[in-house]
Amino acid sequence: MSTHFFxxxxxxxxxxxxxxxxxNDEPRRLLRLNVYFDNPIPVKDxxxxxxxFWAPVELWHRDAEHWSTLYQKGMRVLVEGRSVKEEWEDADEKQRVTFKIEARRVGILPYRVxxxxxSAKPSSAERDDHSH
Incomplete structure (x- = not known):
């Protein structure tokens, strides 16, 4: 089961x-972020x-290794993708359910930056090579 997530x-x-x-193809690269999605409600103070809630965010992309140095603990991000339900057994053989986010995009928000x-603007050939 999956559904759109933002x-x-x-x-x-x-x-x-x-x-x-x-x-024999280029290896698949995964960047995994542990993100706390908050629900801020305005109050007096x-x-x-x-x-x-906490959710693992998975971003599969050829540039994942480079991006692993770009994203940092504490950084505010905007995640778009889909939530995916995963069912599994723990060490005591109890059924567990968790949700992960398969990200299409992870944008960095300017808080604390x-x-x-x-980098230099890529040529059109480089842009075509990196598009998915």
Whole structure:
């Protein structure tokens, strides 16, 4: 079961990068972020979080290794993708259910960002090579 997901939250730990062999093709690359999606409700003294949740966010992309150095713990992100229900057994053989987010996009929001350095604009051939 999956459904469209769009949420804003904070990265809670250092990003994880993993690479998987893909026979003779280029390896598949995964960037995994642990994100807390909060639900800020305005109150008298600012905001109160009501009903936030943690979810693993998986982003499969050829640039995942580079992005693993870009995303940082504490960074505010906007995630678009789909939520996927996963059923599994724990060590005591009890059935468990968790949800993960398979991200299509993970945007960095400007909160707590001090500087930003852009790379040179890619040529049209490079852009075509990186599009999915």
């Amino acid at each position: 949420g804003e939250g904070n990265i809670g730990s250092a990003p994880e990068f993993r690479e998987f062999s893909n026979r 600012g905001y109160e979080d009501r009903g936030g 001090e500087t930003l350095v852009l």
